[in-house]
Amino acid sequence: MHGNDLARAIAHSYPSGVSLHVSTLRHRQRGSLKPALSCPQYAEPIAFFQDYRPLAVIDPWMRLMETLFPMLVEFITIGTSYEGRNISALRVGKNPDSSEKLLGPRKTLIVSAGSHAREWISTSTVNYVAYSLITSYGISSSITKLLDEFNLVFIPTLNPDGYAYTFSQDRLWRKNRQETSLPFCRGIDLDRSWDFMWDGETASDNPCSESFAGKAPFEAVESRYFAEWAKNETDNGNHEIVGLLDLHSYSQKILYPYSFSCSEHPPTLEDLEEMGNGLAKAIRFNNHARYEVVSACEGNTVIAKEGSKTLLPRMQSGGGSPLDWFYHELKVRHSYQIKLGDNGAYGFLLPKEYIVPTGEEVLRAVKFFGASLSSSAENEDTEAKYVTDSGISQQAMPGGVVDDAMDLTNDDPAKEDEVHEEIYDWDLRKRG
């Protein structure tokens, strides 16, 4: 990208002059919620998803979700950032704050984003999926079932200081904003700072590096809070984290453990690959976006891979990632990092027009994820049902249950094409 093009792309990726007020959103919520939601590709999506939003808008919006849907949504705080901002989250599920001890721990799926500040599409996607699930409860049978059985915890900005900084100072900032030993090089990489296989001493000991891991494991306060929160959730016996989807961008990849090394294989490799392939298929169904399913150690080391493989472990460290930590320390068997679109045409500066299509892709994936982890998934053919029974992209029947006849398990590409041309006028191929 030339300098001028980059400047233009950055300018274009910032929210346009239209500012979103919570009162506007509230009005739209009550007035025209269902028409807008029933088919976002046709109707104008609600104002909130027409652009990338700063924290000053996201946080009130999250609180509004709790206010509007108190039986379904709980606003929670995971921790506090280095500069003192809330790391906010929505816990979504039927009676999300009740302990239900008699029934055993409540199964929880975490959908997180924003570890890397500049990856705005990850943040908007978490909000889109949360909103879609919340507003489809009681309308879509599959989503109702999902939220009856699971809690989903949506964390749109794990790195709120960095995110704020990308709006105010540097659109391409990646790390948090913590001070380091070098006054002019702030920031720790939240994807390298966890204590499982942390290797800041070998690969990322330079505070000016984009992937600086800190001087010690969990020196990055946001990572430490996230880990403590997750441990608390499970230690108190009320919640069992069964899945993690940590969203990033870009390159369209679904990454599974381990990140720290390609020579260590996760004990449940086959399961991880199988689920990863299912997630990729669910995503592909929407817009034909192809996501590659690979081990994180490969997916994170693209540059080194093109050179010599023997240099991988030392050249580009993937240690200290929450992907590995959740898998290994918390025994979350289905732990993934998903790098969203695109494939590099826009990269981190993905235009706002992609917010809704990307949200739709991941919504499919999340529904597939939940269906696959459902206690009834073993015996029933529910996976396809979950994925195809969408209350979002299909026309919702008035006052009734959404019935989506599309079958994701259909592998006939010609038929898929037909379905797509009929329903979506979004041409993802332009991304290439």
Ligand SMILES: [Zn+2]
């Ligand atoms: Zn990232």
